[in-house]
Amino acid sequence: MYKVDIQPDLKEAAAIEARRNREESRKSRIFNIRYRKIGVDVEGLKKQVEERKLREDAEKRRDEAFDADRVQYDRIAQMLEQEEQQRRKKLNEALVEFWKQEQQPSTRREWDIQDPEAIRKDHPARVSDHDPRCGLASMQRFAGEDLNVSARLKLQKEQNKRALEEQRKERERSLADHRYADTLEDKKRIELDLRALELARLEEECRKAKAAAMADFNRAKAAEVAEQQRLAQQREQDDNYAEIHNHLTSDILNENPSTAKSFLGPHRVITDRWKGMSPEQLAAVWKMQQEQCKENQRLRGEERQRDAEWDRQRELAARAGMAMEEQEQNFRLQLKKSLDAYNRELANAQKANLRYLEKEVYTNTPTAQYHLQFNTSSR
Numbered sequence: 001m002y003k004v005d006i007q008p009d010l011k012e013a014a015a016i017e018a019r020r021n022r023e024e025s026r027k028s029r030i031f032n033i034r035y036r037k038i039g040v041d042v043e044g045l046k047k048q049v050e051e052r053k054l055r056e057d058a059e060k061r062r063d064e065a066f067d068a069d070r071v072q073y074d075r076i077a078q079m080l081e082q083e084e085q086q087r088r089k090k091l092n093e094a095l096v097e098f099w100k101q102e103q104q105p106s107t108r109r110e111w112d113i114q115d116p117e118a119i120r121k122d123h124p125a126r127v128s129d130h131d132p133r134c135g136l137a138s139m140q141r142f143a144g145e146d147l148n149v150s151a152r153l154k155l156q157k158e159q160n161k162r163a164l165e166e167q168r169k170e171r172e173r174s175l176a177d178h179r180y181a182d183t184l185e186d187k188k189r190i191e192l193d194l195r196a197l198e199l200a201r202l203e204e205e206c207r208k209a210k211a212a213a214m215a216d217f218n219r220a221k222a223a224e225v226a227e228q229q230r231l232a233q234q235r236e237q238d239d240n241y242a243e244i245h246n247h248l249t250s251d252i253l254n255e256n257p258s259t260a261k262s263f264l265g266p267h268r269v270i271t272d273r274w275k276g277m278s279p280e281q282l283a284a285v286w287k288m289q290q291e292q293c294k295e296n297q298r299l300r301g302e303e304r305q306r307d308a309e310w311d312r313q314r315e316l317a318a319r320a321g322m323a324m325e326e327q328e329q330n331f332r333l334q335l336k337k338s339l340d341a342y343n344r345e346l347a348n349a350q351k352a353n354l355r356y357l358e359k360e361v362y363t364n365t366p367t368a369q370y371h372l373q374f375n376t377s378s379r
Contacts, residue, residue: 065211066203073199084188110163207324210317217313
């Protein structure tokens with residue numbers, strides 16, 4: 001008979017290999033002195049890790065919310081600054097336009113002295129010998145004579161003095177206006193800085209409760225403003241229609257042609273026959289004025305109520321933020337105390353275990369032969 005190689009069974013080989021792997025894994029666990037003697041609370045560590053992750057996620061979300069609020073407040077500050085710049089630019093343009101339209105050099109008091117075309121526009125001293133401006137002794141006048149030189153020089157000095165005084169006053173007014181404008185600009189800059197600091201302080205103190213309350217209030221505010229704008233547009237449209245109707249049906253445009261008609265033309269009226277507005281029209285005008293006064297008072301009252309509501313919401317948000325912060329501090333303090341107590345108990349237990357092992361268990365000193373019998377198998 002021939003010798004034939006017998007192939008091993010694959011299942012049996014796999015089972016043997018699995019047993020060997022389990023044996024090696026068990027030996028690694030058993031021969032680990034630290035894990036076998038001291039031990040580790042894996043579940044407690046996992047729980048602490050999960051709590052830490054949750055706390056880090058909450059802090060991350062809070063930081064993201066704060067970052068979003070900070071970006072929004074920065075955008076608001078930039079928008080306010082741009083509006084202020086636009087308003088200042090428009091004011092300067094209006095001022096320059098006013099100078100061009102209303103303060104031309106030709107309208108000044110001293111323009112007759114500074115006018116470069118004064119000599120060209122002025123009339124000559126005498127046109128001819130028969131000039132009616134010349135008196136009886138005109139034939140005695142010679143070129144170069146100036147009989148009123150002292151009075152003329154005095155008058156010119158007074159005019160120059162008044163002109164210089166006016167220029168000095170105008171320069172002082174201009175400097176005062178510049179200083180006032182600089183003061184206003186400094187105050188506005190300080191106000192913006194204080195506002196930015198206040199916003200930064202508020203965004204540090206506010207929490208999720210403030211954000212939610214502020215969002216609800218903003219939505220309500222936007223709806224209220226939209227409704228007010230719609231009502232204002234409706235009132236304005238109604239007022240315009242009423243004004244057009246009043247103009248079309250008033251006695252001013254529909255006068256009686258039989259009494260106020262003029263023979264000079266159909267478009268003319270006789271003023272002495274027109275009696276003016278009737279008492280009913282005057283009473284309607286007075287009534288409309290009273291209604292407008294009442295409407296203005298009502299609008300001012302609503303504005304004061306909105307400002308008060310805004311202040312109240314801001315105060316509630318600040319209180320909610322402070323309460324949340326206080327609760328978080330208390331929670332952290334309690335958590336720290338509980339961890340400290342748990343660590344103390346664990347340390348005491350470990351010390352007691354060590355004392356027990358040193359005094360009760362490890363009483364005999366093992367020999368080398370005793371140690372050689374270990375770590376040879378896991379069984």
